[in-house]
Amino acid sequence: MINKVKGTYDVLPNESKIWQYLENYIKKLYESYNYNEIRTPIFEYSNLFHRDSEGSDMVTKETYNFKDKGNRDLTLRPEGTAGVIRSYVENKLYATNQLAKLFYIGPNFRYERPQKGRFRQFMQFGVEVIGSSDYLIDVENIYLAYQTVKGLKLKEFQLVINNLGDKVSKENYQKALFEYLNPFKDKLSPDSKERLIKNPLRILDSKSKEDQEILKDAPSINDYLSDESKNNFNKIKDVLEKLKVDFKVDDKLVRGLDYYSDTVFEIISTNKNFGSQTALVGGGRYNNLVKEVGGPDLSGMGFAFGMERLIEAIHLENIKLFEEPTIDAYFIHFNEVTKKEAFIIQANLRDEGFSSDLNYLNSSFKAQLKEGLRLNTRFLLILGEDELKVNQITIKDTKTSSQKTINKDEITSYLRGEKHV
Numbered sequence: 001m002i003n004k005v006k007g008t009y010d011v012l013p014n015e016s017k018i019w020q021y022l023e024n025y026i027k028k029l030y031e032s033y034n035y036n037e038i039r040t041p042i043f044e045y046s047n048l049f050h051r052d053s054e055g056s057d058m059v060t061k062e063t064y065n066f067k068d069k070g071n072r073d074l075t076l077r078p079e080g081t082a083g084v085i086r087s088y089v090e091n092k093l094y095a096t097n098q099l100a101k102l103f104y105i106g107p108n109f110r111y112e113r114p115q116k117g118r119f120r121q122f123m124q125f126g127v128e129v130i131g132s133s134d135y136l137i138d139v140e141n142i143y144l145a146y147q148t149v150k151g152l153k154l155k156e157f158q159l160v161i162n163n164l165g166d167k168v169s170k171e172n173y174q175k176a177l178f179e180y181l182n183p184f185k186d187k188l189s190p191d192s193k194e195r196l197i198k199n200p201l202r203i204l205d206s207k208s209k210e211d212q213e214i215l216k217d218a219p220s221i222n223d224y225l226s227d228e229s230k231n232n233f234n235k236i237k238d239v240l241e242k243l244k245v246d247f248k249v250d251d252k253l254v255r256g257l258d259y260y261s262d263t264v265f266e267i268i269s270t271n272k273n274f275g276s277q278t279a280l281v282g283g284g285r286y287n288n289l290v291k292e293v294g295g296p297d298l299s300g301m302g303f304a305f306g307m308e309r310l311i312e313a314i315h316l317e318n319i320k321l322f323e324e325p326t327i328d329a330y331f332i333h334f335n336e337v338t339k340k341e342a343f344i345i346q347a348n349l350r351d352e353g354f355s356s357d358l359n360y361l362n363s364s365f366k367a368q369l370k371e372g373l374r375l376n377t378r379f380l381l382i383l384g385e386d387e388l389k390v391n392q393i394t395i396k397d398t399k400t401s402s403q404k405t406i407n408k409d410e411i412t413s414y415l416r417g418e419k420h421v
């Protein structure tokens with residue numbers, strides 16, 4: 001037997017309904033905010049992700065890199081934003097859309113240690129708004145992520161926001177943090193020791209107890225923010241409050257990627273059975289990415305949800321998003337003659353837009369009945385040979401338990417009439 005690749009999973013037929021439901025839900029919700037879908041390739045030239053300025057673990061250690069037969073360096077995308085920005089720049093979307101509001105749904109790949117809520121192939125959906133740094137775009141983004149979760153009737157979550165400051169504030173803070181942490185260098189966890197040189201900000205979201213202890217007296221980003229940056233963040237918080245969004249400010253929230261500045265946010269699950277990977281969605285503003293990828297100097301803001309984690313949260317809160325699927329008709333037959341006739345009637349019913357199935361295994365009457373009920377069938381269509389000879393068929397309405405024998409030609413009009421009762 002050949003097994004699935006470590007860190008991957010199959011979506012089996014009994015689970016695919018929730019994926020389909022979510023994909024439709026996202027499309028409808030995001031389109032109502034005037035975001036349009038963009039679909040980019042799952043692999044890109046490696047240098048799109050491996051930029052000098054990007055030193056995050058995700059990009060430096062976790063990407064799937066390979067050479068194709070033409071000796072090109074390619075990378076399976078570890079996240080959605082870089083590819084969307086590449087496409088935005090390459091297709092000059094800025095020439096036609098002063099403000100591009102895009103959403104995407106698709107798989108990403110990271111060579112991480114698999115655990116609950118963490119896979120090597122996982123589905124993300126998210127948005128990018130490119131072309132303005134207006135504070136209301138930040139609010140719209142955060143609000144849309146918040147509504148995505150609320151609209152699914154989830155209750156056990158917390159929205160957390162932070163302001164990393166503009167470029168200068170961030171750099172000054174980074175310097176101060178380094179100076180504070182450097183004397184503790186030998187006491188930091190191995191990961192954080194490495195981060196101290198590369199990006200001391202990342203130490204702030206370390207889960208290690210020793211690191212957390214050291215961080216207790218660390219300087220706060222709040223002391224390094226320019227007045228303009230503080231002002232901007234205050235305006236964002238003010239509108240969120242007016243919209244009655246329940247949020248918390250956490251000055252240690254930094255997010256995994258190095259390209260973020262100004263506003264960052266996460267929605268984390270607060271369900272106690274969720275496991276250690278609690279972020280349902282993460283996002284923030286990026287000011288240099290579009291330029292770095294070769295485009296104009298434009299600011300962007302976006303977020304990405306992990307679909308597996310969202311589904312896990314829905315399961316843990318026992319939320320029922322939709323009724324179990326049903327089919328309109330299930331045919332019960334008794335021999336080769338009635339089976340063939342059932343097949344022909346069924347083709348006609350399907351052409352008319354009804355959903356239907358029949359038994360191909362020549363099962364017993366009882367087994368066919370059981371299968372029909374298991375499929376949540378509304379009408380059982382029973383084809384007895386004697387009845388068929390006089391063009392008749394028996395219909396059992398599983399909703400009302402009533403049974404009727406009608407003429408074969410009346411099936412569609414009968415079903416149509418009864419279905420809406």
Ligand code: AMP
Pocket residue numbers: 079110112117118119120121122123124256279280281282283304305306307308309
């Ligand atoms: P990131 O792109 O790292 O900012 O992550 C955004 C969201 O994607 C997270 O909040 C998770 O919900 C999801 N995510 C990131 N990495 C993984 C992974 N390896 N497996 C499953 N979901 C992930």
